[in-house]
Amino acid sequence: MEYSEVISESFGNMLINKLRTGLAALGIVIGIGSVIALISLGQATQQSIQDRIEDLGANLLTINPGAQRTEGVRGAAGGVTTLTLDDANSIKTSHQITTIRNVSPEFSRRAQVTTGGANTNTQIIGVTPVYATVHKITMDSGSFISERDDLGMTKVAVIGLQVVSDLFGVGSAPIGQSIKIAGKTFAIIGITASKGGTGFGNQDDIIFVPLSTAQKQLFGIDYLSSIALEAKDSDVMTDAQTQVGYLLLARHHLSDVTQADFSIMSQQDILNTASSATGTFTILLSGIAAISLLVGGIGIMNIMLVTVTERTREIGLRKALGAKKKDIITQFLIEAIILTFSGGIVGMLLGILISYIISNLTQVPFVLSVQAIMLAIGVSAGIGILFGWYPAKRASDLQPIEALRYE
């Protein structure tokens, strides 16, 4: 007996009762479909978080002013003026700090920005040249804030693509033109390349100006809103956090950590938390999907048992004509596998479609997970064997005489 014959025969048997076959396979379709969709979306989310880590700099630490403690009264972050340029410079120059490569002092505040006709309200960030390195800023055109701009307190601005389209229209190249920030005229010297913006604010709706200009000319303050630190290696993040923490405590004349008037957060910490939360969620949902797969498998078993009962006479006849146990088991097992396997294929396509649609509706990237596809094919065939075996065994155990007598 050749397998190709058994397979084509099994298709014939399945087509006799299309509705029943379809409904039985539907359980598998839904089960496999949801598993695939959830795994794909889970992986896509993980990847998007991973991309963001890369984007923001995996070695990034951010010092924010404000209390780190969670008890008692806590001032609004940013409303605190304790972080200064001297703090930033001492981190850069301290001999005790061995783990930091770059220090980027920053001051950020929203302001009204106008050109001849248009105006917008956007984030103004006062930066030093090292900002571009720390935050992995690339230029679309022109150049970033230079050392000379910062020292000379020049009124120059580097603007994001969103600002360009808000003020000058999409696709224009306004380098050399001027804008007014909080009433003061700035020359545009560069446009940053798009970073895209999801979840963490639009990275393209930003205007960079020299830190000194922002502090003294625009906003008239002498403190920082944050200091970004680039560690030498992602492995030394914890050391870096400790070293910088103790330095700042000493500089601020604070005796222990509970009194700290600043917080040091690692970008990776936040994203790891987000990532592990997504991971847990994916596992949970996949677990639920797996249960629906199990229910689908039981449905297949049920249908196969009904089929065996219905075809008792046929089984008896086949045995009378010389079919061995093995032949009958093979036939019914292959029918079950074809049933689950075709359900698995349809489910896989459905799952891919669902994750494609969801990734189009949201901004999660579309990931076609090879593991998920292998899993779907393997699991659906496995379910066919697992849940098809018992009915097949029962069919093969029928005595030909019993089977022939059956009405």
Added chain:
Amino acid sequence: MNIIHVSRLSKIYTTGTVSTIALNDVSFDIKKGEFVAIMGPSGSGKSTLMHLLGALDAPTRGDYVLDGEEVSKLTDDQLADIRNRKIGFVFQAFNLLPRYSALQNVMLPMMYAGVPKIERRERAKKFLTMVGLADRMDHTSNQLSGGQMQRVAIARSLVMNPSILLADEPTGNIASAQAVEIMEIFQKLNKEGHTIIMITHELDIAKYAKRIIHIKDGKIIKDGKGYMQRRIRASGVQ
């Protein structure tokens, strides 16, 4: 030469504490080329005997040798093999697979024997032509009459070139005109050398056989030809 040797064969069915003796110490031989009818009222044990002869069931006691092989001691799979190679079945209810064409039905036993597909087709065609269905090979059972279905079944029983043909009430579900055609096919096959064992309760069907074994209450009460012929003549059936 004995193709069948049955010695002290018994079959006892036990349901709970109640035992029913369906076949009680039956012994007989059938020679190659015989055409035997087994007759008896319902409940006489003739169907049980048929199942044992067809290797569809195992006896409780006794020996059954078919074409030199001791059948009563074989495993399920060995029995399947015996049924496949040595026995051709013709059933009262035809037992054709309804979705299959006549040709596919006839090819079925050869599939289990592992005959190559091309040869299967050729042999099936040959036997269908022999039973006069050359023009109906692609018809499924619901496109065939009772007599035609039984002829497909006969073709199917012959394709493996079995040692014996076992027919269980082969004309029981067929109109009488077609029944005659079926019996004529059996006679022709017998003349060609096939050993045929047929179960029936109809005298005018049994008369086609050369030997009649009469069973009652699980025992053979008459075995022979002459006495039956006298009864047939007495009842006026020709």
